[in-house]
Structures are given as C-alpha cells and as structure tokens.
Amino acid sequence: MPEISRFYGIVIRMYFQDHNPPHFHAEYQGMNAEYDIKTLDVIAGNLPKRAHALVLEWASQHKEELLNNWEKATVPVKLDSIEPLN
Template identity: 30%
Template sequence: MSTKYRFRDKYRIQLREKDHPPPHVHLTGGGLDVMLSLETVEVLVGQAPPLIIKEALEWVRAHQVQLLEDWKRCYP
C-alpha cells in the first residue's frame, strides 16, 4: 500500500498494489474507506463528509495523470 497524500492529520489517499480494476485510489482514515475513480474522478464506493470528499477529489484531479501512471505500473 502506498500513501500518496495525507491531509487534515488523519486522512490519506492510498494506491494499493494488490487491488482490482477499475483504476482507483482509497480515501482512508477516521474510519473511512472510500474508493475514488482515477478515470472519472468521482466516488465509486463509500461515503465521507462532503468537505473531505471535495478535498480528496480536488487532489486526485490535480494528480490524475501521475496516479494513472502509477496504477498502470502496478497493473500492466
């Protein structure tokens, strides 16, 4: 598991090396495990407070190209 971003002291965006399609990252911390799509930059599975989702999706959108490259390296 690779943490790509930490914010608000307890939340993390993680790319899990042993995962499954479609390309996604996990928003974890504070009891959350939300799947965020790397293709559409939206929530795939799970719920979190709206401001946390907004911040996470903004970061994913800003780093989408690199995250997709990382995904492709893990899952050729």
C-alpha cells in the same frame, strides 16, 4: 497498501494488483471511499462532505500521477509519492 499522499487528515492509498477500474482509496477518521481515477466518481464507501471535496480537488490536480501509479501497482513496483493538497 502503500500510502501515496496525506493531507488534512486524509490518507490516500493504492493496493498492488487491485481490481479495475483504476482507482485509489481515501481514508478519513475511520471512513473509507474508493475513487475512480478517470471520472473521480466514488465507486465504494463514502467520506464526509468536506473531506470528499478535498479529495476531489487533490485528485483533479494529480490525475496523471495517479494513473502512472496505477500502472506501477499492476506490475507491481514501488509507487511514487504525490504532493499533498496545499
């Protein structure tokens, strides 16, 4: 599963040819959550409150890039890296 971003100990990944809805995976200290790209709702798993807030902040800044990567993952072709949260 390609890593597309990393910040504050949080790793963001996408699977190739994954199930709908378009989503990404966030990992932090052994915990995992899947986020719907369009709504930013958690569709599976959970993260600690602070990590969850950071993921939401980052994803809201990069929705278009996340959707572009989702389209690439369906083909599948190499995914683009996305800038971390600063």
